[in-house]
Amino acid sequence: MxxxxxxxxxxxxxxxxxxxxxxxxxxxxxxxxxxxxxxxxxxxxxxxxxxxxxxxxxxxxxxxxxxxxxxxxxxxxLGITERRRAAVIGYGRFGGALLGYSGFAERGFEIVAVVDADPAKVGTLVQTPSGEIAVSAIDDLERVMQEAGVEIAILATPASVTQGMADRLVAAGVRAILNLAPVRLVVPEGIAVRQVCLSTDLQVLSFHLAQNAQHGPQGADEQE
Amino acid sequence: MxxxxxxxxxxxxxxxxxxxxxxxxxxxxxxxxxxxxxxxxxxxxxxxxxxxxxxxxxxxxxxxxxxxxxxxxxxxxLGITERRRAAVIGYGRFGGALLGYSGFAERGFEIVAVVDADPAKVGTLVQTPSGEIAVSAIDDLERVMQEAGVEIAILATPASVTQGMADRLVAAGVRAILNLAPVRLVVPEGIAVRQVCLSTDLQVLSFHLAQNAQHGPQGADEQE
DNA sequence: TTCTGTGAACTGATTCACAGCG
DNA sequence: CGCTGTGAATCAGTTCACAGAA
The missing domain is CATH 1.10.10.10 (Winged helix-like DNA-binding domain superfamily/Winged helix DNA-binding domain)
Structure with missing residues (x-):
């Protein structure tokens, strides 16, 4: 209305x-x-x-x-009156850090699945702030997303495989993606994507350092 | 010119x-x-x-x-013809992930110091893509920043102590901060700050899910 | 009187469309 | 000709300033 x-x-x-x-x-x-x-x-x-x-x-x-x-x-x-269900794709350094992070649960999100390509990791139990979950195999990606009712995928995979994962996630019905890999994702219309790239942020900071160094320490503050 | x-x-x-x-x-x-x-x-x-x-x-x-x-x-x-020197403040889950990440080195940055408050961690050797470094104590923050010539600090500390750390970093001469903690930093004019908040990004994605759910699956794409 | 809600003015960024260089 | 560089037109977002509700 x-x-x-x-x-x-x-x-x-x-x-x-x-x-x-x-x-x-x-x-x-x-x-x-x-x-x-x-x-x-x-x-x-x-x-x-x-x-x-x-x-x-x-x-x-x-x-x-x-x-x-x-x-x-x-x-x-913001659509967070109900808890939103998210999945972490890639159980590496970053993926692991995300799973242990309590901030998501406090802000309306629950990690309900983890997926990784390494057979050695599949089956491992992971402790998250909202419970224990097992690492699933990449081959089961589609099934796991559907069974767990995942609404948002957090991509923490190596850059090279990230676009492929995004394609499969979209095909599996996931309509929102948070991408931590430093690649631009191409997705169909109607799929929401947010890109987090720490290197990009560091480069923007570096620009400001370069500016201030040049003409006197008076300068740029904050982002946005 | x-x-x-x-x-x-x-x-x-x-x-x-x-x-x-x-x-x-x-x-x-x-x-x-x-x-x-x-x-x-x-x-x-x-x-x-x-x-x-x-x-x-x-x-x-x-x-x-x-x-x-x-x-x-x-x-x-962007001021990255020379390698920029960065430090990670807080050797927890996220801090650890950052230290192992090779993307920084590839894009003009080198992590030259890690600092943590936990005495048990101080002295630990950490393997980074550009070499091995030892975790320093928070008490030595100012000295470490200066001796290592840190230009950019990456804050990966618990939210509650983050503003305090930022103040000390600024006092120690660091003029650029990448903040991963979910708090707004207040810094003096001339200090560049970038805020990364994954929960915020998830909430924005959630908004788009809520929108599309409401009036037919046609919808918002990409960020910016 | 205090503070919201909002048109109107302004500021900054994007897009258009084309003049002009190689 | 093909492509850049750029004014001019447009669009989006911010700030101002004030009418009017509680």
């Missing part, structure tokens, strides 16, 4: 708002206004009001935003 | 151009034109030409861009 045109940039800020609101809740603040919320997450009040206004009329004039209600609303917009 | 107004967005795309150019070089292509380069990195030709034009007149009309020369130029703009 409502709009669908929430700007891309606003969506990317919603998780930050959510984090700050949870923090406010811990501090027993029943209400926050746009100035406080902006302060907490490092934006400005106009931005906060504009962003939240895309989601509906969520505030009370003269008062501010009800913390509990706003948390519920943003969670709903 | 030249401009300093390369748009933020262009800078963030330079690493991708670099990656594609290295790939072109491997395929023995001496020259690429804007259409080919756009194809390779998933943009459009106008974008490529505009981006590269901010760096100078690097192409040859009627021909395209010399791959070798363009690699050299972009590397120079």
């Amino acid at each position: 409502e709009r669908q045109s929430v700007p891309q940039t606003t969506i990317q800020r919603l998780p930050a708002y959510l984090r700050c609101l949870l923090q406010a809740q811990e501090q027993r603040m029943p209400v926050v206004n746009s100035v406080e919320l902006a302060e907490m997450c490092g934006t400005n009040a106009a931005q906060v009001r504009k962003d939240l206004s895309y989601l509906g009329e969520l505030g009370t004039r003269g008062i501010g935003y009800d913390v509990k209600a706003l948390i519920a609303h943003i969670s709903s917009v | 030249e401009r300093q107004s390369v748009p933020q967005t262009t800078i963030q795309r330079l690493p991708a151009y670099l990656r594609c150019l290295l790939q072109a070089q491997e395929q023995r292509m001496p020259v690429v034109n804007s259409v080919e380069l756009a194809e390779m990195c998933g943009t459009n030709a106008a974008q490529v030409r505009k981006d590269l034009s901010y760096l100078g007149e690097l192409g040859t009309r009627g021909i395209g861009y010399d791959v070798k020369a363009l690699i050299a130029h972009i590397s120079s703009v």
